[in-house]
Amino acid sequence: MKAACWFGVGDVRVEDVPDPVLLNPRDAIVKVTLSAICGSDLHLYNGYIPTMAEGDILGHEFMGEVVEKGEGVRNLQIGDRVVVPFTIACGACFFCKRGLVSLCDNSNPNAWMAEKLYGYSGSGLFGYSHMMGGYAGGQAQYVRVPFADVGPVKVPAGLTDEQVLFLSDIFPTGYMAAENCGIQDGDVIAVWGCGPVGLMAIRSAFLLGASRVIAIDEVAPRLEAARRIGAETIDFGTEEPSVVERLHQLTYGLGPDACIDAVGLEAHGHSLIAAYDRVKQALRLTTDRPLALRQAIQACRKGGTVSVPGVYGGFIDKAPVGAFFSKGLTLKGGQTHVHRYLAPLLSRIERGEVDPSFVISHRIGIDEVPEAYATFERKADDAIKYVLRP
Amino acid sequence: MATAALRRNDTQPLTNIGDVERVGSVALGMVFVMAGLRRHSLAGRTAAAVGSALVARGVTGRCPVSARLARRLESYRRPVRVVEAMQVSVPPAEAYRAWRDLERLPRFMKHITSVTTVDGTSHWTAQFSGLPPVEWDAEIVRDVPGEVLSWRSRNDDQPLENSGSVTFFDLGPRGTGLRVEIGYYPPAGPLGQAVARLFSPVTERQVREDVRRFKSLLEAGEIPTTAGQPSGAARQGERGR
Numbered sequence: 153m154k155a156a157c158w159f160g161v162g163d164v165r166v167e168d169v170p171d172p173v174l175l176n177p178r179d180a181i182v183k184v185t186l187s188a189i190c191g192s193d194l195h196l197y198n199g200y201i202p203t204m205a206e207g208d209i210l211g212h213e214f215m216g217e218v219v220e221k222g223e224g225v226r227n228l229q230i231g232d233r234v235v236v237p238f239t240i241a242c243g244a245c246f247f248c249k250r251g252l253v254s255l256c257d258n259s260n261p262n263a264w265m266a267e268k269l270y271g272y273s274g275s276g277l278f279g280y281s282h283m284m285g286g287y288a289g290g291q292a293q294y295v296r297v298p299f300a301d302v303g304p305v306k307v308p309a310g311l312t313d314e315q316v317l318f319l320s321d322i323f324p325t326g327y328m329a330a331e332n333c334g335i336q337d338g339d340v341i342a343v344w345g346c347g348p349v350g351l352m353a354i355r356s357a358f359l360l361g362a363s364r365v366i367a368i369d370e371v372a373p374r375l376e377a378a379r380r381i382g383a384e385t386i387d388f389g390t391e392e393p394s395v396v397e398r399l400h401q402l403t404y405g406l407g408p409d410a411c412i413d414a415v416g417l418e419a420h421g422h423s424l425i426a427a428y429d430r431v432k433q434a435l436r437l438t439t440d441r442p443l444a445l446r447q448a449i450q451a452c453r454k455g456g457t458v459s460v461p462g463v464y465g466g467f468i469d470k471a472p473v474g475a476f477f478s479k480g481l482t483l484k485g486g487q488t489h490v491h492r493y494l495a496p497l498l499s500r501i502e503r504g505e506v507d508p509s510f511v512i513s514h515r516i517g518i519d520e521v522p523e524a525y526a527t528f529e530r531k532a533d534d535a536i537k538y539v540l541r542p
Numbered sequence: 543m544a545t546a547a548l549r550r551n552d553t554q555p556l557t558n559i560g561d562v563e564r565v566g567s568v569a570l571g572m573v574f575v576m577a578g579l580r581r582h583s584l585a586g587r588t589a590a591a592v593g594s595a596l597v598a599r600g601v602t603g604r605c606p607v608s609a610r611l612a613r614r615l616e617s618y619r620r621p622v623r624v625v626e627a628m629q630v631s632v633p634p635a636e637a638y639r640a641w642r643d644l645e646r647l648p649r650f651m652k653h654i655t656s657v658t659t660v661d662g663t664s665h666w667t668a669q670f671s672g673l674p675p676v677e678w679d680a681e682i683v684r685d686v687p688g689e690v691l692s693w694r695s696r697n698d699d700q701p702l703e704n705s706g707s708v709t710f711f712d713l714g715p716r717g718t719g720l721r722v723e724i725g726y727y728p729p730a731g732p733l734g735q736a737v738a739r740l741f742s743p744v745t746e747r748q749v750r751e752d753v754r755r756f757k758s759l760l761e762a763g764e765i766p767t768t769a770g771q772p773s774g775a776a777r778q779g780e781r782g783r
């Protein structure tokens with residue numbers, strides 16, 4: 153089969169690789185009908201997530217048709233059309249039983265690697281480094297899906313692939329980010345980053361009762377996309393004064409009730425402190441550039457919540473922990489507990505409350521994946537979201 | 543066996559080097575001091591400092607270097623001991639039954655290739671990478687169903703003298719708190735033991751991985767793996783569908 157493989161920083165190639173086979177009783181093989189490139193794949197592309205190996209198959213947002221299944225998979229039939237969560241979870245451990253599936257104890261065969269860095273390991277993920285399990289990913293024609301009896305969700309015939317694909321990651325991720333804000337009617341939510349997750353978070357914040365959402369970015373088509381779904385915007389590339397000051401003004405001095413950092417470890421900025429982060433990261437003195445997170449903590453109103461769906465991998469510098477403490481903030485983050493959002497969000501799509509396909513900007517085939525990574529990385533060609541039919 | 547190593551400051555003798563060595567130490571120290579003081583260089587001052595330390599060592603009869611070395615040697619006689627603790631979401635009775643089923647332990651103990659049981663004793667075969675297989679006999683020392691299981695290898699002349707215990711704590715709705723303790727005397731004299739000690743962090747990881755696989759088997763019914771999945775780096779094997 154064909155698969156998009158990682159070979160190094162800025163080096164993704166489409167290779168002819170062996171087809172996946174069942175390795176465990178609870179496995180299924182899914183023939184991919186639609187897959188996507190995630191903004192977080194760019195962290196791999198740019199080499200900020202450790203423990204990638206040459207030849208690793210990328211991709212963690214995919215859906216398709218069940219073509220093979222192990223003896224432990226009784227709820228799925230061959231031919232079922234399913235969306236697969238990017239987090240792999242056993243459904244039986246302490247964490248899965250509490251719905252914290254992205255913290256599953258039993259799905260990361262390389263848990264020891266993550267334990268070295270984080271103390272404990274989260275769940276395995278598709279196509280997202282060996283530290284996260286080393287599972288072959290979904291930018292491929294076929295994927296082996298572990299614990300297929302608890303992960304994949306069947307899709308009703310009336311919905312298109314594009315409508316449901318993002319249940320695999322970005323819709324639940326944006327939704328959980330908004331849910332973590334504990335939104336009450338009338339709340340004002342600030343969202344850093346208008347990439348696909350940021351856009352989903354904006355959409356979800358409105359679904360959950362926010363009265364205003366203020367979106368922050370510097371890429372024109374992304375700000376435009378945010379405005380189209382009802383957000384007010386701050387362009388930190390051109391607008392003065394600073395983001396924190398603008399938010400102060402826009403909320404009449406109160407500050408946003410909750411702040412969502414949908415940027416993560418590769419934040420861009422134009423301030424002195426942004427340059428400082430860049431230099432330190434380039435020299436490997438720090439791993440993550442937390443510009444958005446710092447601003448979020450600084451801008452958030454007293455007693456508010458900072459919600460972090462953006463990916464961080466290592467350590468941050470100059471974290472305003474004094475502001476966090478003094479203002480009595482709540483900080484929430486983590487990989488998405490995808491499984492628990494599948495049914496409710498699928499119903500929202502079925503009811504027509506939301507159509508996540510609005511984020512798609514490019515539709516490609518698998519052979520165009522390497523070029524798409526390069527374009528996406530430069531945020532050129534108005535790229536927001538690539539989907540691919542492998 | 544480990545008791546010799548437990549003596550520390552309270553019982554430490556006042557001197558730890560012999561009379562002949564003490565006289566030699568003072569004499570050599572004096573030579574260093576005299577030679578060193580004659581040169582006004584860094585090397586000279588260093589020599590003088592080393593010399594005065596040697597003199598002090600001879601006069602007091604105490605040598606911190608020797609003392610540390612002696613403690614090191616004593617420590618070689620201690621067994622390698624590894625403790626692992628892990629929560630498992632099944633009741634203690636079930637966890638106990640799974641561990642008590644000795645012949646099926648190789649399912650999750652990576653280096654154990656087989657266990658056979660014959661009335662009360664068990665025969666173990668282990669394979670560590672790059673080494674010939676090791677075999678030994680073990681017997682169960684304590685067996686309280688649902689609570690504790692401990693064992694030890696049968697004779698001191700076994701190639702891998704070892705012992706261990708698993709305790710199953712009842713955590714109520716959280717299942718079982720598993721505490722696994724494994725101790726072994728590494729084979730082949732002080733050198734082998736030194737090497738084994740060097741690798742004891744590796745041993746700790748192996749034990750943790752074994753216990754983790756046990757947990758996965760009980761909770762998820764299988765052990766997570768990626769062995770055998772496709773990769774762009776593995777060009778051999780089956781191609782295309």
